[in-house]
Amino acid sequence: MNEQSNRQAAGTQQHFAERFGAHPDGVWAAPGRVNLIGEHTDYNEGFVLPFAIPHHASVAVRRTVDGILRVAGRQDVAGHGAVEVDLARLVAADGVRVAAELPGWARYVAGVFWSFGQSSREIGGLTAGYEIVVDSSVPIGAGLSSSAALECAVAVAVDDLANLGYNRRDLVLVCQRAENEFVGAPTGILDQSASLLSEAGHGLFLDCRTRVSRPVPLALAEAGLQILVIDTKVSHAHESGGYGQLRQACETGAQILGVPALRDVGVGELGDAEAVMPGQIFARVKHIVTENQRVLDVVALLEAEPFDAAALGELLTSSHVSMRDDFGNSCPEMDLAVETAVAAGAHGARMTGGGFGGSAIALVKANEADAVRDAVVRAFAEAGHAAPDVFPVLPSAGARRVS
Template sequence: MSEAVAQAVAERFTRLYGAGPEGVWAAPGRVNLIGEHTDYNDGFVMPFALPHTAVAAVSRRTDGLLRLHSANIGDDAAGAGGVTELRVADLAPETDRGWTAYPAGVVWALREAGHEITGADIHLASTVPAGAGLSSSAALEVVVALALNDLYGLGLRGWQLARLCQRAENVYVGAPVGIMDQTAAACCEAGHALFLDTRDLSQRQIPFDLAAEGMRLLVVDTQVKHAHSEGEYGKRRAGCEKGAALLGVDALRDVPYDGLEAALERLGDDEEVRRLVRHVVTEDERVERVVSLLESGRTREIGPVLTEGHVSLRDDFRISCPELDLVVDTALAEGALGARMTGGGFGGSAIVLARAADVETLTKAVQEAFARAGFTAPRVFEAVPSAGARRLV
């Protein structure tokens, strides 16, 4: 399938720019198994890559021109044939609020870091659902970064590309995201979940083959869209930083799980900050518990831990929504092993850990529950741990 996709993207590139690309690359979306809103608190996360990818056909330019096109945006969206033309020397943070800010931001971040990027022609196509909490933006950033890294011979490793992509999104786009999404896109391996310490970016690939154990992990895209750079995400991050400052630590990662109650007492009657701190500290502990269970072969036992995570995100971090809660409640009532929202919140997707034999029943139950509630029909698919960013051609 990757060969066919690469060929189609390369052919579109040729029609757009009049010559074939120098190569075609892919970077995946991700599902976070556990560890939500811990990454910008220097904590632990555990994502894995999806088979859904952003694919980029790219060629270098030497005239300082950056030309961008997306198959996912209407051809009348910008310029002739939908191609946006920018000059790399003119790229500046927060000057673009459209989709082009993500690839342009990567070029800006690379140049700001001292890498001589003299221009590029780029055509992009993505199967990662946008706004579903599956890191469509990080996939877009990482695929462009990897392509330019290869073409310009920069010699950057996956974690370094992830750092640059995070900077592009933080500074150029203006979204205060953590490092998890970009690292997952750049570094995940097929058949594994990535146990990542976001403080030092140390990584461990944890085998995660549910099919071999008669289980499946479903993603339920609620079709409720979110916009991280607008408001609530930033408020939660600021609240976490306030909590760390009040507790005299560099980040909430430094609050030990067995010292949580004492920390909460020190925060006094600031209930909002107390809730945020409680979620982050307990979520870090949940990540470590899931790693331990998977490494000891007790995969089924991660289900209740996932559900605990949802309760914490719903009640303490307060970033769930009726659609996400309905997925979780319905799935658990129908016998799911565990379920929780995943991603930044306020919409997006939930994950459901289920026995293989229960998948059809669970899917039908969730769809019927949404119909009864008058919600938009959800999109349900199986999440298979897949490869990270790579060159296709």
């Protein structure tokens, strides 16, 4: 853990004592993520290459015996105080109905308990009772997976305290189900996998069909490089309609082509695909098929020694062009961030995350990072946009107990 992480954990622990009048049993943390490349390929059973970032959600947790889940945010998120839920009712309930009764941030916490309860394992440890204080340094709505970070922190804490015996890959599915079926966001497994399975200094190459993953060296500092996150301040939410519409378009394309998922379509088959489907559906299909190939190309580059930073940058920018022109999930602020970063000297840049706002990333020489950041900030001011938040990130470790 870095100094910022230590301070956050200590602050979460202190707030727990102030809120609940006792010490927590421990503090657990799970990181947000940057997706280096592989956007919307996860729910198409394709390939992704995310990495965990230093920003993380932390939860201070104490197990009790009264059957009540009590959750409070350290920053009193959205003006809500502690939220209380009867755990026996929660784990046996219709998830959508209960979720509608909770404030947004608390849904992710309660959703993890509900998802655990849907498994066939003994649920006594889930319904004992829990007090939880939540804190997070992952920017909300920035496309850095603040929701998955919170889910994963809660999942590893509950698994530890209730001795549920889940492995990390099973916890990925627990957290995904919480987000899909409880919160109502139709995401794949990318975010939760990055938060739970990442290793420091590496990306996570994940086959979303087989769920097989492996670490891929991402030696940025050694190569004199940085990845800058450009938070455009255009907020997005996975449970909003745009994400679901894109997913439906991909499923329609796969049905027309008679394949289980777009993972099964190669770049060389796109000409035939274009002839049998509506133009917009084909455009969505084209992005997924070419994006899968870009992921494989990036992994091959990173596993070469030394890797070609210019070639990597070209693939990142090509990914953004594909999202902008074919997938339709960019926005003017995002396009400005990418175009300005590249014009200012970045090797490449792209939107990261589900789209319709959020963040871009730029691969830059470390000694040029300030110049790229300043150019982006200046361009946003000249365009009349809200000032972006621009900061570097390094590949970090996955979810863990920190105290």
